[in-house]
Amino acid sequence: MKGWQAASLAEIEDLPGPGTLRWTPVRRHFDVRAFGVNAYTAQEAGQDVVEEHSEQTLGHEELYVVVAGHARFTLDGEEVDAPAGTLVYIRDPTVRRAAVAQGAGTTVLALGGKPGEPYVVSGWEFWFAATAKGQAGDHDAAIAEIDAGFEHHPDHPMLFYQRACWEALAGRSEAALDDLGRAVELGGETFREWAGEDEDLDSIRADARFPG
Amino acid sequence: MSERWVVRRLEDVGDFVDEERARWFPIRIELGIGAFGVNAWRATEAGQELIEEHDEVGGGAGRHEELYLVLSGRATFTVDGETVDAPAGKLVFVGDPTLKRAARAEEPSTTILVAGGKRGEAFSISPWERNSEGLRFFATQEYDRAVEFFERAHREDPSQAGVLYNLACAESLSGRVDDALGHLARAIELQPSFREAAQTDADLDSIRADARFPGSL
Numbered sequence: 001m002k003g004w005q006a007a008s009l010a011e012i013e014d015l016p017g018p019g020t021l022r023w024t025p026v027r028r029h030f031d032v033r034a035f036g037v038n039a040y041t042a043q044e045a046g047q048d049v050v051e052e053h054s055e056q057t058l059g060h061e062e063l064y065v066v067v068a069g070h071a072r073f074t075l076d077g078e079e080v081d082a083p084a085g086t087l088v089y090i091r092d093p094t095v096r097r098a099a100v101a102q103g104a105g106t107t108v109l110a111l112g113g114k115p116g117e118p119y120v121v122s123g124w125e126f127w128f129a130a131t132a133k134g135q136a137g138d139h140d141a142a143i144a145e146i147d148a149g150f151e152h153h154p155d156h157p158m159l160f161y162q163r164a165c166w167e168a169l170a171g172r173s174e175a176a177l178d179d180l181g182r183a184v185e186l187g188g189e190t191f192r193e194w195a196g197e198d199e200d201l202d203s204i205r206a207d208a209r210f211p212g
Numbered sequence: 213m214s215e216r217w218v219v220r221r222l223e224d225v226g227d228f229v230d231e232e233r234a235r236w237f238p239i240r241i242e243l244g245i246g247a248f249g250v251n252a253w254r255a256t257e258a259g260q261e262l263i264e265e266h267d268e269v270g271g272g273a274g275r276h277e278e279l280y281l282v283l284s285g286r287a288t289f290t291v292d293g294e295t296v297d298a299p300a301g302k303l304v305f306v307g308d309p310t311l312k313r314a315a316r317a318e319e320p321s322t323t324i325l326v327a328g329g330k331r332g333e334a335f336s337i338s339p340w341e342r343n344s345e346g347l348r349f350f351a352t353q354e355y356d357r358a359v360e361f362f363e364r365a366h367r368e369d370p371s372q373a374g375v376l377y378n379l380a381c382a383e384s385l386s387g388r389v390d391d392a393l394g395h396l397a398r399a400i401e402l403q404p405s406f407r408e409a410a411q412t413d414a415d416l417d418s419i420r421a422d423a424r425f426p427g428s429l
Contacts, residue, residue, distance in 0.1 A: 003306065003307055004291045004292060004306040004308065005304075006289070006296045006298070006302060008299075008301045008303065009281075009301045009302075009303065030279065032279060033277065033332070034277040034331050035248035035328075035329045060247065063239075063243070065222075067283060080219050082219070085283075086220070087222060087225070087239060087243065088217065088218075088219050089218045089243040089245060091215065091216060091244070092216035095216055109325075111250060112247070112248075113247030115247045116246070118332050118334055119329060119331075
């Protein structure tokens with residue numbers, strides 16, 4: 001494999017969501033392994049460029065660079081105006097963070113990693129990609145995305161849970177029940193509760209093995 | 213560095229001005245980022261070198277994977293002998309640390325962001341960046357602060373020849389002749405190429421006449 005690559009942000013295939021944002025999976029495109037890096041774009045003002053989340057699970061620091069347009073960040077309830085050229089560095093992983101575009105085409109580059117530890121490809125990349133493909137109707141592609149995630153995280157309960165959902169939607173009941181059981185085994189009560197209310201799993205809910 | 217978050221305009225990052233060279237925005241240093249390296253560079257004129265030719269395996273490098281993003285203007289990258297036209301929005305990823313890479317500005321104010329880290333290892337600051345931080349005190353002629361900075365860097369990693377060389381320069385400029393000669397000798401022991409550099413480096417003028425000064429071979 002060639003030791004370097006170039007591409008413009010617009011050339012990398014973007015994927016929808018979560019929410020109203022468009023995700024440009026920069027890290028995946030180049031297979032960057034030393035840190036996380038993604039770009040997010042809003043097609044219209046008012047759309048998300050960063051979905052509301054914290055980094056509590058991963059413990060990542062994040063640096064957002066507003067590359068184009070104009071965003072408004074909300075950090076633990078505090079609003080921050082962020083025109084192009086603004087750097088928003090969030091050291092504390094517990095901070096709730098989100099950003100909304102103030103103009104069409106607003107683009108934010110996000111870099112992340114955990115200080116003091118080697119970077120590991122985040123599991124969410126795989127279920128975000130699976131969601132984009134599954135919601136476009138390609139359940140097999142969604143399952144393949146999750147499968148790729150297991151190469152990095154063989155015991156990730158969320159990957160088992162997400163695969164169970166796509167398998168259930170694809171009519172593969174046996175595989176779905178196995179994966180759901182594994183998700184609850186690894187992830188505990190939270191996953192049992194989610195399963196109780198998740199419509200994606202309706203096709204397997206009547207089975208005796210469904211976690212009650 | 214205990215704030216939970218920091219918001220800064222790129223324009224307000226760094227105050228180290230060298231008219232001859234592209235402006236450096238030491239983002240990682242100023243924001244106190246610990247998980248990856250990140251800097252930006254802006255050309256003051258077209259044709260200027262923005263990213264000097266380097267690989268990531270040399271003495272000052274961190275064996276980093278590097279991702280460049282052109283934020284504004286237009287640059288030409290040269291990677292492993294190939295050239296790449298890079299207008300704003302172009303990403304150039306150099307995963308192989310042994311490859312030579314460089315970039316030149318094609319337009320004034322061309323700005324490049326670069327992020328880096330070493331695959332499979334926790335982030336550690338590249339020696340060149342650690343040195344650059346201390347070299348700022350040379351520009352402002354705060355030589356005692358430079359000595360303090362490089363002494364600390366030396367304690368943290370005694371194997372860095374560049375740190376020892378810079379420490380010797382700072383000591384020479386602040387009149388600490390014996391310390392300067394000792395650290396210069398140690399720097400040359402670790403990295404013999406510093407012997408030649410020392411012959412013409414104006415920072416070492418005050419100690420060059422000393423009999424203990426390491427002469428040209």
